[in-house]
Amino acid sequence: MSQLDPIRVNYVSEFTKLSLWFVHKRLCEGERDFERLVNGRVNIYRNTSLYDGKRHPSGEDVGPEWADILARLRAVFDYHVDAPSTEQLEAAGLDLLWPYLKARLIQEGNPLPSLEDRPYECWDYDYNGNRLNIHIANLYQPRSPLSDMHIPFAVSLIRLLHDSLVRRPDIEVVRCGSWLNSAPPFQALFPERWNQSAQPRPDVRYTMGHWGQFMDRRGDFHARNGALFRETGEFPFPNLSCESPIEEVLAHLAEHFPKAVAYNVQRGYVPQV
DSSP, X not given: OOOOOHXXXXXXHHHHHHHHHHHHHHHXXXXXXXXXHXXXXXXXXXXXXXXXXXXXTTTSXXXXXXXXXXXXXXXXXXXXXXXXXXXXXXXXXXHHHHHHHHHHHHHHXXXXXXXXXXXXTTEEEEEETTEEEEEEOOTTTTSOTTTTTHHHHHHHHHHXXXXXXXXXXXXXXXXEEEGGGGSHHHHTTSOHHHHHTOEEOOSOOSSHHHHGGGBOTTSSBOHHHHHHHHHHSSOSSOOEEEEEEHXXXXXXXXXXXXXXXXXXXXXXXXXXX
C-alpha cells in the first residue's frame, strides 16, 4: 500500500473544495441540474477510487454507488443553502468524498508515468477529423515545462510534429484546446497564426483544459490561481482553442528554438520528411 503523498493530499483536498465552491456558484447563478454540474463541469469523479480510467458520469451511467454519493452531496448543499459563506459546505462535502479520494491516492501513489514510457514526454496526441490534436501533462514535476524545462518541452514537440507528418501526411493542421493557450510561455512555442486563431471555450467541462491551471509545477494545488478564481469568478487563464499548419509551427520552432533543434540533431534524431 502506498503512503499518502502530502503534496497530492493537499492538491486533491484544495481542488475538491474549489470544485464544490464552483458548483455552488453555478447553482446560485441559475444552473439547476446538480448532477450535470458535478459530473460534467468539475473534475471530482476522476479523483475518486470509483474511476476506472474509462467510464465517466458525464456521458454514461457509472453505477449506483456514485449515484448515492451524488444524492448525499446534494443533501449537503441543501443543508448549507443559506450559509453566509461556502466554507462549511466545502468542508462537509470534502468529508463526504474523502474516503473515495483517499482510496485513489493510496492506489495511485505518484500517478506520473515515466518519461521513458512517453515518446514525446509531456505531449500526447490524437487525430480528430483532419486535425492533429495535442495534449499536455507536466511529467517534469517538480520542474516546469514553461520555464526551466522549456527547451526539452520544445524538443519533444518538434519530434511529435515531424513524426506526425510521416505517420499521417494527410493531416496538415495541429490544434490544441487548453488554458495553456492563454499563457505567454506556451504561446511562444507557436507562430502568430496560432495566437490569432484563438477561440474561447466558455462552456466549462471537467477536463484539464479548464482545470489544469489549478495544479502547480510540483503537482500541488495552485493557491494563487485558486484565490484569484474565487475573487473574480473567472478562470485566471481562459481555455482557448488554437490551431496552425504543422509546417508553420515547425518553421517557428526552428527559428525561435535553435537549441531544441540542435539537441535533436545531437541525439541523432533525423526527421523523415
